[in-house]
Amino acid sequence: MNIKIENLNLSKKTSIITGGAGHLGMCIADKLSLCGSNLILIDLDEKSLNKAKKKLEKKNRIKVRTFPLDLTNKKERIDCIKLIKKEYKVIDIMVNSIGMVGTDNMKGWNESFENQCYDAWNKAIDTNLTSIFFLIQGIYKIMKKSKNASIINVSSIYGVNAPDWDLYKGTAINNPAAYSVSKAGLIYMTKWLASTLAPNIRVNAVSPGGIERSQEKYFIKKYNKKTLLNRMATESDVSEPVLFLASNMSSYITGQNLIIDGGWTIK
Numbered sequence: 001m002n003i004k005i006e007n008l009n010l011s012k013k014t015s016i017i018t019g020g021a022g023h024l025g026m027c028i029a030d031k032l033s034l035c036g037s038n039l040i041l042i043d044l045d046e047k048s049l050n051k052a053k054k055k056l057e058k059k060n061r062i063k064v065r066t067f068p069l070d071l072t073n074k075k076e077r078i079d080c081i082k083l084i085k086k087e088y089k090v091i092d093i094m095v096n097s098i099g100m101v102g103t104d105n106m107k108g109w110n111e112s113f114e115n116q117c118y119d120a121w122n123k124a125i126d127t128n129l130t131s132i133f134f135l136i137q138g139i140y141k142i143m144k145k146s147k148n149a150s151i152i153n154v155s156s157i158y159g160v161n162a163p164d165w166d167l168y169k170g171t172a173i174n175n176p177a178a179y180s181v182s183k184a185g186l187i188y189m190t191k192w193l194a195s196t197l198a199p200n201i202r203v204n205a206v207s208p209g210g211i212e213r214s215q216e217k218y219f220i221k222k223y224n225k226k227t228l229l230n231r232m233a234t235e236s237d238v239s240e241p242v243l244f245l246a247s248n249m250s251s252y253i254t255g256q257n258l259i260i261d262g263g264w265t266i267k
């Protein structure tokens with residue numbers, strides 16, 4: 001038997017990572033660049049982008065270009081697309097890890113049903129869905145020039161399953177409707193794009209379950225019981241399957257949603 005480890009080699013490739021300064025985005029950036037890919041990191045958070053650039057260029061000996069901007073802002077997004085097209089002939093990989101997430105503190109967002117408001121709803125759809133669609137629309141022509149172009153959208157188990165409210169009782173964590181709706185939309189959009197961009201560009205989604213960071217112990221204990229593997233996810237549990245989908249190891253996979261949840265959603 002001959003396993004082609006070479007298929008994981010991403011040297012001479014360029015990957016765009018949106019939300020690239022975030023927890024998961026940074027870990028994905030590390031894995032892709034460890035396999036040789038140069039990076040274009042897009043995020044709101046300029047300070048974290050600069051830190052990531054310094055760290056990854058030194059550690060993984062690749063080049064990192066950063067774009068500190070608001071991807072939901074049409075002008076900033078269009079300017080970024082223009083610059084990318086000017087500076088790069090080909091883009092090979094795009095990972096969309098951008099997200100308006102549970103910990104964001106916009107008014108009317110992480111709140112009860114009655115208190116979820118119109119502006120927060122729109123911001124979530126704009127961030128988690130619309131900005132990604134229009135970034136792909138702007139970039140796909142230079143992705144088509146790649147030999148094995150791959151787009152991976154980071155959705156969530158809440159784009160697949162309804163929330164279990166019992167899990168959140170007595171915690172400050174909530175589960176806004178617009179989060180689930182935007183993530184479900186992202187899974188559908190992945191299929192639509194896979195069909196539209198085939199055979200040149202593969203498009204897949206990953207749907208992670210909760211990643212353990214510094215949640216309350218009581219929440220973690222309850223969460224663990226909901227999974228078959230009796231634990232929450234780590235950043236690597238999610239970023240390594242993303243690496244697989246980005247690489248030639250998955251060259252016959254497109255239009256799929258890979259659920260990374262320790263078995264939660266099959267119960």
Ligand SMILES: NC(=O)c1ccc[n+]([C@@H]2O[C@H](COP(=O)([O-])OP(=O)(O)OC[C@H]3O[C@@H](n4cnc5c(N)ncnc54)[C@H](O)[C@@H]3O)[C@@H](O)[C@H]2O)c1
Binds near residue numbers: 044070072
């Ligand atoms: N953490 C989890 O348990 C979990 C579970 C399932 C899915 N996810 C998904 O994984 C992805 C990453 O989540 P995370 O937990 O690392 O969150 P995070 O907040 O650390 O990362 C998200 C990043 O997106 C950036 N961002 C948000 N709005 C932006 C905008 N308008 N323009 C540019 N950048 C913007 C933020 O600055 C942040 O760096 C998200 O899509 C999230 O929905 C996370």
